[in-house]
Amino acid sequence: MITIYNLSPAEALTDQSERLISVGLHPWHVGTDWEEQLRMLGEVAGKKRVMLIGEAGLDKLCKTDFALQQTVFLRQIELSEEVQKPLIIHCVKAWPELIGIRKKMLPSVPWVIHGFRGKPELASQLLELGLYLSFGEKFNVDSLRITPLEKLCTETDESRLPIEEIYCKIAEVKGVSVEELLSQANRLIANMDSQFIDIHMHDKTIAV
Structure with missing residues (x-):
């Protein structure tokens, strides 16, 4: 199984392991520094073991100034384009702004919405714009049903369920075998064989 651990920039700089990681500045953690x-x-973004940039994004429910969130998000979009690595996105109550940025920036690298639980109407809109949707333990069944396998990603995030169980739940809803799901999902992660891929797990051994 392949697991991609989500770290902050400071954590990534001090992490001496060889594990695969995603690195970004989450809107919750945008401070004076x-x-x-x-x-x-x-x-760290250009290092080989960094598979994705993020979590990055927009969150209207957090305390961080929204204009500053947008500035930091745009900088991370530019970096993901520079290093040509997919961008994993956290978005809460800011879908119009996210969609507007997507249309303006016209990125060349994949964007994936982390932990998507939205309704099928929103899922359709995001899929039409070329975004990937990542599903974990909890999801909207109708949104999952309309998501093509080639635009579908899987993650545990902070769930205690193993990724294998999440794959089985998703395969059942999609009406496909686990083998077919394995062969087609998570394709935004290049050069990986068909196996269980957890694109987003928080490191349980450190503060995140």
């Missing part, structure tokens, strides 16, 4: 955090992100 955000420029230094982005500098550290730029330092």
Whole structure:
């Protein structure tokens, strides 16, 4: 099984393991040191074991100033384009702004919505714009049903369920075998054989 652990820029700089990681500045954690955090992100983003940039994104329910969130998000979009790595996105109550940025930026690398639980109407809109949707333990069944396998990703995030169980639940809803799901999902992660891939797990051994 392949697991991609989500780390902050500071954590990624000090992590001495060889595990695969995603690295980004989450909107919840944008503070007065955000420029230094982005500098550290730029330092590690090009490393081979960094598979995705993020979580990055927009969240209208958190305390971080929304204009600052947008500035930091745009910088991470630019970095993902520079290093040509997919961007994993956290979005809460900011879908119009996210869609507007997507249409303006016209990115060349994949964007994937992390932990998608939205309704099928939103799923359709995002899929039409070329985004990938990542599903974990909890999801909207109708949204999962309309998501093509080639635009579908899987994750545990902070769930205690193993990714194998989540795959089985998703395969059942999609009406396909686990083998077919394995062969077609998570394709935004290049050069990986067909096997269980958890594109987003929080490191349980450190504060995140």
